Amino acid sequence: MAAPDNEKSRLDDAARAGWLYFIAGHTQDEIAKMLQVSRASAQRLVSLCLAERLITFRLEHPIAACMELAATLKSRFDLMHCEVVPSDPASPNAAAGIAERCANLLDLTLRSETPVIVALGTGRAVRAAVERVMPIERPNHQIVSLVGNISADGSASFFDTVGRLADRTGARHYPMPLPFLMSSEDERNRMVRIEPIAKVKAIAAKADLRLVGIGQMDQKAQVHVDGFVTREELFEMMRLGAVGEVTGWAYDAKGRLIKGGTNKRLTSIPPQMPAQTTTIAAALGQAKVPAIRAALAGRLVNGLITDEATARAVLDR
Amino acid sequence: MAAPDNEKSRLDDAARAGWLYFIAGHTQDEIAKMLQVSRASAQRLVSLCLAERLITFRLEHPIAACMELAATLKSRFDLMHCEVVPSDPASPNAAAGIAERCANLLDLTLRSETPVIVALGTGRAVRAAVERVMPIERPNHQIVSLVGNISADGSASFFDTVGRLADRTGARHYPMPLPFLMSSEDERNRMVRIEPIAKVKAIAAKADLRLVGIGQMDQKAQVHVDGFVTREELFEMMRLGAVGEVTGWAYDAKGRLIKGGTNKRLTSIPPQMPAQTTTIAAALGQAKVPAIRAALAGRLVNGLITDEATARAVLDR
DNA sequence: GTCGCGTTTGAGCATATGCCCACGCGTTGG
DNA sequence: CCAACGCGTGGGCATATGCTCAAACGCGAC
Numbered sequence: 001m002a003a004p005d006n007e008k009s010r011l012d013d014a015a016r017a018g019w020l021y022f023i024a025g026h027t028q029d030e031i032a033k034m035l036q037v038s039r040a041s042a043q044r045l046v047s048l049c050l051a052e053r054l055i056t057f058r059l060e061h062p063i064a065a066c067m068e069l070a071a072t073l074k075s076r077f078d079l080m081h082c083e084v085v086p087s088d089p090a091s092p093n094a095a096a097g098i099a100e101r102c103a104n105l106l107d108l109t110l111r112s113e114t115p116v117i118v119a120l121g122t123g124r125a126v127r128a129a130v131e132r133v134m135p136i137e138r139p140n141h142q143i144v145s146l147v148g149n150i151s152a153d154g155s156a157s158f159f160d161t162v163g164r165l166a167d168r169t170g171a172r173h174y175p176m177p178l179p180f181l182m183s184s185e186d187e188r189n190r191m192v193r194i195e196p197i198a199k200v201k202a203i204a205a206k207a208d209l210r211l212v213g214i215g216q217m218d219q220k221a222q223v224h225v226d227g228f229v230t231r232e233e234l235f236e237m238m239r240l241g242a243v244g245e246v247t248g249w250a251y252d253a254k255g256r257l258i259k260g261g262t263n264k265r266l267t268s269i270p271p272q273m274p275a276q277t278t279t280i281a282a283a284l285g286q287a288k289v290p291a292i293r294a295a296l297a298g299r300l301v302n303g304l305i306t307d308e309a310t311a312r313a314v315l316d317r
Numbered sequence: 318m319a320a321p322d323n324e325k326s327r328l329d330d331a332a333r334a335g336w337l338y339f340i341a342g343h344t345q346d347e348i349a350k351m352l353q354v355s356r357a358s359a360q361r362l363v364s365l366c367l368a369e370r371l372i373t374f375r376l377e378h379p380i381a382a383c384m385e386l387a388a389t390l391k392s393r394f395d396l397m398h399c400e401v402v403p404s405d406p407a408s409p410n411a412a413a414g415i416a417e418r419c420a421n422l423l424d425l426t427l428r429s430e431t432p433v434i435v436a437l438g439t440g441r442a443v444r445a446a447v448e449r450v451m452p453i454e455r456p457n458h459q460i461v462s463l464v465g466n467i468s469a470d471g472s473a474s475f476f477d478t479v480g481r482l483a484d485r486t487g488a489r490h491y492p493m494p495l496p497f498l499m500s501s502e503d504e505r506n507r508m509v510r511i512e513p514i515a516k517v518k519a520i521a522a523k524a525d526l527r528l529v530g531i532g533q534m535d536q537k538a539q540v541h542v543d544g545f546v547t548r549e550e551l552f553e554m555m556r557l558g559a560v561g562e563v564t565g566w567a568y569d570a571k572g573r574l575i576k577g578g579t580n581k582r583l584t585s586i587p588p589q590m591p592a593q594t595t596t597i598a599a600a601l602g603q604a605k606v607p608a609i610r611a612a613l614a615g616r617l618v619n620g621l622i623t624d625e626a627t628a629r630a631v632l633d634r
Numbered sequence: 635g636t637c638g639c640g641t642t643t644g645a646g647c648a649t650a651t652g653c654c655c656a657c658g659c660g661t662t663g664g
Numbered sequence: 665c666c667a668a669c670g671c672g673t674g675g676g677c678a679t680a681t682g683c684t685c686a687a688a689c690g691c692g693a694c
Contacts, residue, residue: 012403015378022374023381024388027650036425038674043652054378057339061332061371071341075567086329108353344680355644360682 010045010165011052011088017042018049051123062086062308069311073304076315077296080278081105081303084311095125095284101305102129102211102282107136109209110169115140116208118171119269120161121247122147122215122222125282125305141171146212146247147268148178174200178267180228180248185264192267204269207277212301214283216291217250229262237261244291246271246281246300253290255298274299281305289313327362332358335366344536378568379403379625386628387423390621393632394613398422398620412442412601418622419446419528419599424453426526427486432457433507433525435488436586437478438564439464439539440530442599442622451496458488461520462612463529463564464585476630491517495584497545497565502581509584521586524594529618531600533608534559534567547578554578561608563598563617570607572615598622606630 012034020026020034032042047053059067066084074082085097102125109116110133120126120143145162152265166173178197182188191197204210217224217238223245226232240258242250247268250258257263271279282302283292293314295301306314330352337343337351349359366372376384383401391399400422402414419442426433427450437443437460460481483490495514499505508514521527532539535554540562541551557575559567564585567575574580574590587594597620600609610631612618623631 011378012380015376015380018383019376019381019384023376023384028652029650036421039651040674041672043650046673047652049376055374055376057372057374059332059336059340059366059372061328063329063332064336067333067336067340104353272637346680356681357644357683358642360680361642364682 007193010048011054013037013047014052015054017045018055021046021049022055066308066311069090069308069315072315073296073311077304078299079296081280081305083305085305085307087308087310088215095128097283098125098151098305098307099128099132100284102126103132103134105174105209105280105305106130106133106165106211110136110141110171112138112141115142117142117144117203117206118165118206118211119144119146119204120165121210121212121268124222125281125284126211126213127161127164129211129282130161130168132166133168135168137170139170139172140156141169142203142224143169143171143173143178144200144207145174146204146210147176148180149175150179151176174203176200176269180223180267181262181265182267183234183265188265188267197267201269210275210277210279212246212281213280213300214281214288214291214295215245216285216288217244218287221245221289223248233262237263243294244288246295248298249302251294251298253294255294255296255300273298278303284310286310286313327365328371330354331362331365331369332371334362335372337381338363338366339372351625363389383628386625386632389632390613390628395616396613398597398622400622402622402624404625404627412445415442415599415622415624416445416449417603419443419597420451420527422597422622423447423450423482423528427453427455427458427488429458431501432459434459434461434523435480435482436461436463436521436524436527438527438529438585440532440599441539443528443530443600444478444481444589446528446599447478447570448484450482450485452485454487455485456489457485460486460488460490461517461524462491462493463521463527464493465497466481466492467494467496467619468621481559491520493517493584493586497540498550498579498582499584500582505582505584514584518586527592527594527596527618529563529596529598531598531604531605531608531612531618532562534561537604537605539563540565550579554580560611563612564619568611568615568617570611572611572613574618588617592619597618601627602625603630 017031020031021028028046029039032039035042057132057312063086066086069232070082070084073079083101091237104119106129109118118129118141143162143165143284149160160175162173176197178191182191192201217234221234223229224231237258240261242258243253244251247269248266249268250261250263252258279301281295281301282305284307289310292310296304334348334352337348338345343572345359345363346356349356380403383403387399387401390396400418402418422593423435423446426435435458460479460482466477477492479490479492493514495508499508509518534551538551539549540546552577554567557578558569559575560570561568563581566585566588567578567580569575596618598618599622601624606627609627613621
């Protein structure tokens with residue numbers, strides 16, 4: 001060629017190639033002809049353009065920020081799965097979006113022809129997700145509860161998520177026929193050894209997917225509002241450093257389970273530490289931010305589905 | 318699926334797909350799996366993302382602006398070819414860049430195995446381009462001059478571009494053995510009919526590529542500075558509305574050839590009106606802007622090679 | 635309910651892309 | 665001066681992409 005150019009001209013060509021490819025929409029073949037190089041070289045120029053960050057992509061859409069946040073969360077906390085839905089400015093209740101994503105996740109898991117085990121925790125998002133799951137006949141699947149579904153007064157809990165999901169799939173289901181809290185550590189230890197409970201625990205241990213909520217441990221803690229723990233029990237846990245709970249198990253700001261308090265009398269199946277199977281938390285709201293952050297940091301969960309505002313707050317240092 | 322969404326969610330998905338494709342760098346197959354759609358749909362989402370301009374590309378490189386300008390010029394003036402080289406802020410003499418692009422164009426044309434005819438006009442850029450052409454053996458090509466190469470004093474012109482290009486290619490070459498201007502219209506008409514001149518004209522008419530310079534018609538007009546036209550002749554042409562010249566042919570602001578003045582005594586081969594064969598002008602400089610604009614508007618040329626600053630000025634309304 | 639009608643879908647195929655490999659050219663070091 | 669090395673190149677192939685087309689799917693109208 002006429003120009004025995006310096007090496008800077010290579011970047012120029014890369015920029016040209018990138019422009020022609022991404023902006024003008026030419027094929028690499030055309031670019032190769034225009035720039036008088038082989039197609040292979042044109043391809044190299046285009047990828048050089050990318051590698052040198054000569055070209056940048058900007059996605060003008062609220063979703064973009066969500067994807068960004070999800071990717072950051074995933075990498076920061078080494079998650080297996082993370083989804084961030086837009087925070088709808090109109091209705092700050094993005095719970096619907098979260099529930100929809102959770103439902104989608106459940107759909108995806110349940111669609112499998114080979115038998116799968118799904119374990120469910122507590123939380124409004126989890127329940128809402130179950131309501132949205134598309135009915136599908138999967139009699140060989142198993143749905144198992146991670147928390148007791150008998151409330152303090154002995155009636156079956158309102159949150160019979162396991163039953164609801166089983167209805168929609170025809171799967172066998174294993175509620176946990178125990179109160180949320182037993183009256184003493186000894187009693188708890190006795191109960192969790194009895195046959196039906198041990199079986200639930202065994203099945204839960206093999207779960208392919210755990211979907212749980214995250215509760216904050218403050219005056220408005222869901223476990224208290226719903227009447228599962230008393231004000232005094234809640235305060236004790238807070239004194240012990242609790243910032244959040246997953247399936248009732250309270251943990252501190254570092255995501256370590258609290259040793260005493262209600263955790264000693266809790267019948268829920270303990271979380272794996274760290275989470276091995278896909279354990280996904282669905283949670284949103286400013287109040288839950290410390291709890292979410294702790295759960296992620298302590299690897300109580302390895303997945304998160306939340307909304308944009310919450311994601312931002314969790315990442316905010 | 319769990320969500321019987323509105324049509325807005327389609328754009329959300331498009332944005333997601335676009336993000337995953339362009340920013341995260343996933344393949345469409347992977348995206349299809351993530352979004353729970355067929356690969357074909359994923360492809361549709363990605364192209365929807367493009368079509369809806371949800372994603373934009375930004376090229377962080379001086380070249381980008383040049384490509385942009387070239388594309389705009391090409392479309393505005395319906396050009397067959399347009400190149401814009403960066404105006405080097407260090408040395409405002411971007412002529413080297415232009416010459417290099419012209420040389421590249423010549424290389425490209427001359428590389429052809431089948432015989433081609435290249436016609437050359439005047440201009441420093443043209444001459445500099447010829448100097449940079451890569452030697453290549455093409456004895457069956459023909460190089461023809463569009464302007465007389467005998468200067469007023471009878472010596473061969475300094476600008477023997479045809480000869481130089483022929484040297485580098487082994488091509489047959491046809492200089493135009495005439496003065497730039499004859500003394501009268503009659504004499505010009507007689508001369509252009511004589512055999513060698515008529516032959517040059519015939520060959521030039523079949524040229525595959527015409528590469529010409531554009532001269533402005535002001536006090537520093539190259540045709541005057543180089544001594545081809547006198548000050549009085551120049552002023553006359555300016556009075557007649559001339560703003561520029563191509564191969565000596567003066568034209569007005571609309572790109573129409575001036576009827577009188579030196580155009581009546583000019584021996585240069587007249588431009589096609591409008592240009593049919595690829596006729597490319599190489600020109601740069603603030604002073605030439607009106608001349609360039611007129612030449613493009615009047616379709617005296619259908620191609621342009623210039624620098625960034627000039628391109629911007631030509632487009633500036 | 636059912637009969638079009640327009641839209642969306644997924645399979646299939648031609649094309650474009652990304653990448654590996656062997657080659658050639660220029661450069662460096664002996 | 666030559667050999668070894670490194671870098672860019674182009675051919676070729678597996679994969680990814682874009683697009684067509686027929687079929688399925690709502691969705692209204694009757």
